[in-house]
Amino acid sequence: MRPSDAAVSGSRRRRAPRDSRVQDRSAWWQTAVFYEIATISFQDSDGDGKGDLAGLLSRLDYLEWLGIGAVWLTPIYPSPMLDLGYDISDFCDVHPEFGTLEQFDSLLEELHRRDVRLILDFVPNHTSDQHAWFTESRASCRNPKRDWYLWADPRPDGGSPNNWQSRFGGSAWQWDEQSGQYYYHSFLREQPDLNWRNAEVRTAMADVLRFWMRRGVDGFRVDASAVLAKDLLLRDNPPDPQAGESKPPPQRFRNIFTDDRPEAMAYLAEMREVIDEFENCVLCGEVQGKTDRIGHFYGHDKPRLHLPLNFVLLDSAWDAISLQGNIDAYLNAIPNKAWPDWVTGGHDKHRVASKLGPEQMRVLAMLVLTLRGTPFFYAGDELGMERVPIATDRITDPFEKLLPGYELNRDPERTAGKNGGFSEADPWLPMGPGIEKRNVETLKDDERSLLWLFKRLIALRRKEPALAVGAYIPVRSQNDVLSFKRADGDVAFLVALNLVHEPRRLAWDGEGTLLISSHLDDYHPALLRGPILLRPDEGLIIKLGR
Ligand code: GLC
Ligand code: MG
Numbered sequence: 001m002r003p004s005d006a007a008v009s010g011s012r013r014r015r016a017p018r019d020s021r022v023q024d025r026s027a028w029w030q031t032a033v034f035y036e037i038a039t040i041s042f043q044d045s046d047g048d049g050k051g052d053l054a055g056l057l058s059r060l061d062y063l064e065w066l067g068i069g070a071v072w073l074t075p076i077y078p079s080p081m082l083d084l085g086y087d088i089s090d091f092c093d094v095h096p097e098f099g100t101l102e103q104f105d106s107l108l109e110e111l112h113r114r115d116v117r118l119i120l121d122f123v124p125n126h127t128s129d130q131h132a133w134f135t136e137s138r139a140s141c142r143n144p145k146r147d148w149y150l151w152a153d154p155r156p157d158g159g160s161p162n163n164w165q166s167r168f169g170g171s172a173w174q175w176d177e178q179s180g181q182y183y184y185h186s187f188l189r190e191q192p193d194l195n196w197r198n199a200e201v202r203t204a205m206a207d208v209l210r211f212w213m214r215r216g217v218d219g220f221r222v223d224a225s226a227v228l229a230k231d232l233l234l235r236d237n238p239p240d241p242q243a244g245e246s247k248p249p250p251q252r253f254r255n256i257f258t259d260d261r262p263e264a265m266a267y268l269a270e271m272r273e274v275i276d277e278f279e280n281c282v283l284c285g286e287v288q289g290k291t292d293r294i295g296h297f298y299g300h301d302k303p304r305l306h307l308p309l310n311f312v313l314l315d316s317a318w319d320a321i322s323l324q325g326n327i328d329a330y331l332n333a334i335p336n337k338a339w340p341d342w343v344t345g346g347h348d349k350h351r352v353a354s355k356l357g358p359e360q361m362r363v364l365a366m367l368v369l370t371l372r373g374t375p376f377f378y379a380g381d382e383l384g385m386e387r388v389p390i391a392t393d394r395i396t397d398p399f400e401k402l403l404p405g406y407e408l409n410r411d412p413e414r415t416a417g418k419n420g421g422f423s424e425a426d427p428w429l430p431m432g433p434g435i436e437k438r439n440v441e442t443l444k445d446d447e448r449s450l451l452w453l454f455k456r457l458i459a460l461r462r463k464e465p466a467l468a469v470g471a472y473i474p475v476r477s478q479n480d481v482l483s484f485k486r487a488d489g490d491v492a493f494l495v496a497l498n499l500v501h502e503p504r505r506l507a508w509d510g511e512g513t514l515l516i517s518s519h520l521d522d523y524h525p526a527l528l529r530g531p532i533l534l535r536p537d538e539g540l541i542i543k544l545g546r
Contacts, residue, residue, distance in 0.1 A: 161182055
């Protein structure tokens with residue numbers, strides 16, 4: 001039986017499409033709203049202060065109520081947890097603190113029953129040093145798995161093979177006394193890099209993908225997909241003349257011999273072939289670098305990622321002209337038929353609500369849910385969660401432990417949100433001030449809250465093909481108002497977003513029906529004629545015509 005047959009008859013069931021008009025013309029991952037969850041911070045069920053699968057399972061009503069179309073789980077695998085589980089000691093099991101494979105299966109089944117897909121984090125670049133493969137590899141230079149990792153001899157003076165730096169600081173080479181060589185680690189020394197040039201490694205990792213797809217998962221987010229291949233000649237990375245002292249030391253190099261190598265692209269194409277053995281699975285991926293490189297991650301002759309994750313909105317200055325310029329630059333940088341995506345948060349990024357403030361957070365919600373492309377939210381963004389100050393003795397993130405003082409700490413965005421009481425116990429990271437107000441129960445009771453705005457916008461997007469899959473037509477942004485149209489057949493919408501805390505006039509001579517104001521009240525008449533006065537921090541969606 002081919003894997004796809006097995007998949008169809010097994011847990012991969014065909015689900016009735018929710019909106020056939022849109023679904024007939026697009027893949028599920030183009031229209032679903034993705035929601036990233038770090039299991040450890042979502043819902044605790046067993047009172048150990050850490051979220052787990054059973055906790056998550058008990059909160060699925062909430063995801064359904066919100067209208068989430070797909071969940072992305074950060075690593076749930078056995079791990080010493082030195083890097084939020086990105087240090088994996090077994091790719092094909094569940095960390096006992098999170099639950100069991102059986103609980104995972106139940107979770108998946110429940111999600112699918114609610115028409116919500118599930119993608120997992122796939123971490124191909126490295127394992128934990130506790131992984132059985134590494135134990136074998138480091139046992140001796142003649143071990144059959146020696147070449148599964150990147151080993152190199154010292155320089156004649158005994159020093160590390162070259163100047164490559166770990167992202168977390170210091171040399172990326174770790175001396176192994178027992179076997180008399182250095183091994184390479186892009187991240188922590190407890191995260192040795194796999195050798196992707198070795199075909200056995202690639203086969204083993206393909207089997208990991210198949211293991212989870214046979215269980216029924218709907219795809220993966222590929223971690224650190226740009227660093228899979230390193231220069232065979234081990235040439236030094238040149239210093240970056242533009243990176244000043246304010247940058248952390250590892251970011252003062254141009255990583256041309258370790259990042260974004262052509263071979264890494266070929267490995268992504270191989271992964272995609274494995275994904276395509278199964279029906280309807282998606283491959284998303286963390287990519288690094290500038291917008292002008294992102295197109296390559298989609299692939300040319302051979303497809304690579306369906307959705308290279310795009311952080312343009314998070315990185316952009318928050319004003320109408322910059323946003324329009326950056327949105328256009330990104331849309332121009334991806335191949336013609338490529339499907340865009342927009343990420344507004346994640347376990348590595350500072351909380352966007354802290355950057356924008358509560359008023360503009362509502363504008364961001366309207367922007368992301370009306371742009372053409374798949375939205376990716378990070379659990380808690382819909383509550384307006386902000387960065388939580390972390391006392392020194394509670395820091396867990398290796399970035400902050402190893403490179404203090406550069407604002408790299410990711411703990412502030414990894415705290416739990418209060419979802420009807422996250423845990424009976426003290427949570428693994430402290431909850432932020434304001435949690436009494438910023439939690440699901442409280443915001444659900446307020447139909448004008450940010451949470452309701454997310455819910456309403458997601459529902460609107462699901463209902464209107466023009467918003468989900470229609471064309472994106474930029475409108476010249478001026479006077480601090482970012483605006484664009486979305487159109488499908490003879491249905492068209494105008495989206496107008498006021499990016500400042502003052503009223504602004506929108507010079508527009510059309511007419512249309514107001515569908516929603518980001519303020520969620522009845523201030524404007526239903527039928528609008530231009531020009532329009534936008535209130536401070538207000539976004540509008542107007543259905544054009546009569
Ligand atoms: C990716 C993850 C990040 C992790 C790193 C090392 O960048 O998103 O959280 O620290 O890989 O695994
Ligand atoms: Mg728990």
